[in-house]
Amino acid sequence: MSYLPFFVVAWILGVGLYGIVTSRHLVHQIICLIVVQSSTYVLILGVGYVTGAVAPYFYDIPVHTPAVDPVVQALALTDVVVEAAVTALLLAFAIQAHKRFGTLDPHELVQLKG
Amino acid sequence: MTPALRRGMFLVGIAGFLAFYLWGLTRLPGFGRYPGPYGFVVNRIAVGQTNATGVVSAVNFEYRGFDTVGEEFILFAAATGVATVLRRLRDEQEGGRSRAAFGESPSGTTDAIRLASLVFVGPVALFGWFLASHAQTSPSGGFQGGVVLATAFVLIYLAGQFLAFRRVSPADLIDSVGAVGAAGFAAIGLTAVVLGFAYLYNFLPLGTVPGAVSSSGTIALISFFVGIEVAAAFILIVGELVEQTLLVRAEGGDK
């Protein structure tokens, strides 16, 4: 149990990369990239977890209650929102590629020239 | 290179990579056995130092505030990039066609969807505002609140009222609101420098009760600016993508 999250992280990474490599559609590749990014969220939250501890919000529990690490949660939460905007930028590039070349197949996009 | 050969090469490569990855990960202390002192130290002193009971937001906007400035500007740059790419694409294609030619509701939106979307616009906007303004008390903050606030605007579009969506969020206003949000965050840090402290030092009064809405100094203010910036960025992105889909409809295509 103490290493199961890390195996799951490695599995998600591998599956996402497999989806990217064997993809025939640019938007499918972008979604597989989202899956790969989600593996890093699970990883850093798994690193910061303390067994038997609660969430680090001391609004109604005493201040010295053992809580999980708040720093990795801060990193993860800004990460999630920012990656959505970067995904939107990738989608804009995919739309432009579709307009220029008429296709979204990465195998065909490689052979066309501007 | 055939697809089967590519897949075989990938499987060999990923097996080697994941072997090294797992070898490194299993040398960590294990899940649940967090050893490092930094998390425990922050948990112990954050409420006393900043009067903010939401320690994650205190870390985000005060202890690691400089990282958050960087992340927010990544968001801002990505939204600006989307606007640049898609607006140029639209100008190449429209060539001065009037936008009033686009009808109000896309065909196929049933009354149930319209009613449900319109009913939820108000509560969702209120909820987004609640999240963005309560960063220091409970699990909330500028980033989540901003996205929920943008979703409220998108619900107007989903209800079939594209013209109302455009009127409520004109492109110029959204651009300026996003810029104000991003600049506001940087300006708070600079104000601290002007007053003689370090960049992003918490110089506002900290309040008396830990966890009240008016406590924790600059954390609440920064969370507000981040909220409006994230909301403006997402409304901008969705607005540009929606205009692209309307181009498809105006070309004589289906819905």
Place this chain on the structure above:
Amino acid sequence: MTPQVADALAAGQPMAVVTPYTVQPALMDALQVVLLILVAAGATVVALTRVPVRQTVALSAYGLLLAVLFLAFQAPDVTLSELVVGAVALPILLLLALTRVRRREK
């Protein structure tokens, strides 16, 4: 943090601190194991679905699963973020982009 709690944490033992939200450690472990396996299965489904529109729906469900997993990891802030982004904002962006490129694919 009291010295006893610090010693127990350093030795890796489960805590016996009781708050209004404390669950038996075994139950929390079981919940986390189930959710981790579901997340791994969900990621496989999302990556192996080839049609992008169906993959978007799968991504929305995967975002919901991830949000519940983050909640089991005692991270409610990350849950909120992942919920609004992964289950709402990202599918909206993807479906709008797919509508834009669908026209000439026919």
